[in-house]
Amino acid sequence: MSSAHYQALEPQTSDEDNEDIERRQCNSRSCTASATTTTTTTASHPPHPMVRKGGVARRRCLVPLVAGALFFVAFCYLTLSGDTRLALGLGGGAEDSEELSHHGLDGMNFRPLNETVHICSESYEDRRQFMQDKPQSEYGQLPVIYFVTPTYPRREQIPELTRLAHTLLHVPRLHWLVADDQEKCNGFMDTLLHRFGIPFTHMVSPMPSKFRNEKPAPRGVANRRAALQWLRQHNLTNGILYFGDDDNTYDLRLFSEIRKTQRVSMFPVGLIADYGVSGPVVRKGKVVAFLDSWVAGRRWPVDMAGFAVSLEYMAQYPYVNMPYKPGYEEDLFLRSIGLQMNLIEPRGNNCTEILVWHTQTKSKKLGMVRLESKYLDDRSNLGALLHNLKLMGVASTTESEGRDALISKNGKEKPHSKILS
Template sequence: MPSAYYAPLDQPQTSSDDDEEEDIERHQQQQQNKRHQRRPKGAAPSIPFLKAHPHSPMAHLRGSSGVVGGRRRCLLPLLGALLFLIAFCYFTLGVDTRLALGLGGGGGASDDSDDGMHSLDGILSRALNETLHLCSEGLLDRRLYVQDKPMEQYGHLPIIYFVTPTYPRREQIPELTRLAHTLLHVPRLHWLVANDQEGCNMFMDMMLKKFGIPYTHLASPMPSNFRKAKPAPRGVANRRAALQWLRQRNLTNGILYFGDDDNTYDLRLFSEIRQTQRVSMFPVGFIADYGVSGPVVRKGKVVAFLDSWLAGRRWPVDMAGFAVNLEYMAQFPYVNMPYKPGFEEDRFLRSIGLRLDHIEPRGNNCTEILVWHTQTKNKKAAVVRLESEYLDGRSNLGALFRSLKIMGVASASDTEGPKALISKNGKAAAHSTILS
């Protein structure tokens, strides 16, 4: 099934000057030419096709029979047709199709990227044709006031499409609850929650609905062939599903932002990214060895990047460190985010044709931290030994543990786990003493 895509805008994209990135197609062709020219050290030089030296052993075959000449006359048209077909495919097929066929063109590789990276992209990248499982959706903003102002005063603002990939775990519901209470202070926001789960989570449906924020709940499981990978490309299927949702609705007015459920957000961030014309960037705190990742700015322009893990990435930024204007993104019909851990941001930004002079520095010229990559230590859901006969209506424990089990936080068992202690006056008492 072909991917849905935006219609291109009327105004063509202009080229930049000194800091302009090389044209994607020309650069990929140069990379292919370099690979053809490489040969092992000490190897004999390549011999032009069917071109024999007059004194070589092949020369005697150029007799009156004209066998070689005849073969050449037969092969040259075939070779020409093959080269034409390759060129036609390269320059007419889309980026994702070329990647799938191993023809390169994956969005403008950087100068220091290696051939293995290109081939790996071709294996791991997929066209945006995700199957969407829409669990629930609330398009009406039921909040009457945001930051002490009535909602109608914010009607002129562009909508922020806040994409949150999430997955079932003990910390999922509390982290989504904490994030929701941040988003409650943000006007004109649509929350796209994509859950890495085969089916829909009814508890999450009810939770998202009660906040009153416009939302969409998607079930977007990671493809099974990636689940055993080390590391697994976590969150990619979720974000791809959200991109597909935006495309199917042909949304070209608003701001796209990828916001994880375990991050911490300064409310000023939302005011900053709402001004994005193409792509805005800003530093993210608590990232790897440097404790920060973000752009280097001189004279109001982004000139480089600070990040402790480069890996040949042209755009070494964190997923929470940029926002994209949907009208700008609509110019690129093959927006993609590959299943390649660590390179999701880089390949996504390449797929939207980002150039250095397009980037708008935010956060007071990238001197302030407006988003923190705070992470919660993941632990397995707790199991406590509490006899099922005491989980009836005689106390709150039955309803409490049913709720905890739905959220994936804890569960009660008759035989497993440490025995649940119930105390009174500072002393542990038998379950039967308290609950019977």
């Protein structure tokens, strides 16, 4: 279509614009001459009626809009709690701001929950025939537990996930969210998770590079944030959220307990820091305080494995967050969902039983086996075995580092070349 069909609009000016133009004219030549010219122009060419009306109309529209915006901000600041104001980005009041600043919880730690979730594989099919000696059809009315497991590549990763899976195999109505801290998907892990038959979602969620050099680094935060984003994207409001690390030990009774959660349930965790335990203090069936050897100003000094949250309750708080601040992840997450002491439901026989243990496997460096590559063929099992261990991140082979691999026979060590040739 020809450009002739489009006619440019003449610029329109308001009363304020005209007055500003007149002031600038006064600065460049005599105001008397300018005034005379203006008077003559006005008399011969009166301003277009839409010019004046537009300027007045805009002023009349802007005044109530500005007033309304100021009223809304003032209302939010005065009526919302400090934690909610923090989540909304309105500021948390002097007390909260001072407290957060003291602990280094700045805007970078509180960045909005807008993670990019990359799904490697997932399955919603439950291929387990029996759980706890009952067919899965008998558990159809139970709410689903969304079990979030942050993990990262290391020598112990696959063994610990395997051990955890054999606990979860006994838990009905569970969806396992496995969030791996790496850039690319691990095909071996996909195969492993499919083999268990548990409904699962495997995603990768690497820690932002800016935090990797911190000591201690906020390990597991990006993983959990990605899982929270997945729950949000699926608009899930029915079920229970639980953060379960891959190196913990779980009593099967824990899952029956947390499935009753109405808002937020809590329970003690064993093997935590100096006291060997962290958990709520309960009086007359109500949580009144917390026992933990590292308080550090935390309002909710609990372990990540020590609470469960109803998705229906969490859905009321669209600004759910978890900060990149080691030691404060639980505290600020619970603040972001508006937790109050009277909302906490004590579990584990009024918090007298340990149903989850913070066991940790001592991490070691990747194993190295010095072996000539020509012997990694099908003349023995070693080629396939060491290949699988490399995929798991447990051990690797080399031709140049360390001692040659030794193989024993009849109690005597021999070079591998003697046995495999």
